[in-house]
Amino acid sequence: MSLVVVGSVAFDAIETPFGKTDKIIGGAATFITLAASYFTKKINLVAVVGGDFLKSDIQMLQEHGVNTAGLQIKEDEKSFFWSGKYHNDMNSRDTLVTELNVLGTFDPVIPEEYQNCEYLMLGNLAPSVQKTVIQRLRKRPKLIVMDTMNFWMNIALSDLMETLTMVDVLSINDEEARQLAGEYSLVKAARKILTMGPKILIIKKGEHGALLFRENQVFFAPALPLEDVFDPTGAGDTFAGGFIGYLASTRDISFDNMKRAIIYGSAMASFCVEKFGTERLQHLSKAELESRVQEFVELVQFEIALA
């Protein structure tokens, strides 16, 4: 049930209407591995950071069961840095700074002990790097989940389309699905994207929940209505981490189990946004998680006796 996660491990500086942070740990793979760590402990990280990265942050990941053998530390370079400011409605943000730094030349290294992993989560990265990771695994994993974003559709579409043919599940947001398919209707967009390679498509709609598509099946998971969204950074990655972590821990990739995985992913995301960055994800109890999942059950369950 080993899981390999590739993606950025980075510094974020975040400003929201509730406050601002200095440079804190962020990055897709950080949120993914932390979220997955509440389900499985065999999490193998593939990423790169600079010499400026904090040893204490790496230790924090290790304490959550993350194997950092595949985390390259380039002592003479700087870590990927992103800074952004959220608007009052929290649904839109301005990117203030993007410094690729070590990520600009990222050549992923797969330690021998990562070979034969069953689950692979490709966090948002250049599609060519995602492809390289797949190619460097000698045995194809049982399930490959890929996240991406509109940025790569704009500048690396052919790489993206090629990598898409190699994965099982694609996870993107609604605007990205519309852009990738050239269809406004999400149902039509999903049908089109499911011809591009992935057999399963997850469309994330932020505060409006998430849709799971396979062939002619569709499942919808709501987002939990929250009083306050403190910081949305990493919510999508946290969702993906909960999804793949749950699948890896249950070793069941049926559609019914993916429904459960989406609910667990949504529950993890609902925690993520309660504090800045990874703060809430670093300290979460099993009881809190189960109670949150129970809230999802109560939110959507109804009983109708049909004729």
Next chain:
Amino acid sequence: MSLVVVGSVAFDAIETPFGKTDKIIGGAATFITLAASYFTKKINLVAVVGGDFLKSDIQMLQEHGVNTAGLQIKEDEKSFFWSGKYHNDMNSRDTLVTELNVLGTFDPVIPEEYQNCEYLMLGNLAPSVQKTVIQRLRKRPKLIVMDTMNFWMNIALSDLMETLTMVDVLSINDEEARQLAGEYSLVKAARKILTMGPKILIIKKGEHGALLFRENQVFFAPALPLEDVFDPTGAGDTFAGGFIGYLASTRDISFDNMKRAIIYGSAMASFCVEKFGTERLQHLSKAELESRVQEFVELVQFEIALA
């Protein structure tokens, strides 16, 4: 189990990316009564039209079990007329024409046979008119549901606030809830609105579903992901009509039954948008409705065994 519905009965002229219509029957009370007619046949309409209104349209309503004793026909005046054009994404529209006509001086008449109704649906109208209807019913109905819109918040807020204190359920969309409460978070907005009079709040989110709030309880019903939305006109009223119609037919106003009513309302709304105006609502079979509700069940049902 008699139901009184007050609201506009009107002419609409609609333009969408799929085509345009001449003047066709529209209006909040039209959509509400048609939707409700699939659940209960004792539907008593309170409305006003002009001499230009089509006898065949009134007959169509009657054939759906709508009692038009409370429909005033002002032969020398013109019916309320609205014309609008939807943008490509169907989520926004421009109002091209609004002619109040008979609605400008609407003085609702309650026929004696409508007295003692158990369910009252106040479709979107001037809050003062909605209040008049409540006052003209000698016995307070078991359940009063009110729809309104931002227009009245802008020009008749004190009337609106007063009418709010007299109803049980308020149905508005997300933007209206935010405006009424002065809160961006829908959870906070709901809490505030539930102190204004209604014990139950429905927040309609269009293609993103609907939320049902009562005290500390919340229920979420998704909208069905559709390939095409042909014409969204009347979807919110159709939703309300399915909701109140289901409640009136089951005579059960528990929170659990309101969950079912919201699902039926959502199902009705999903039909409404498939064709122009009321076209789809005029011809719907029980089997189609049940099959649509089954789609909602499949869309959200999942099984999780919690510890």
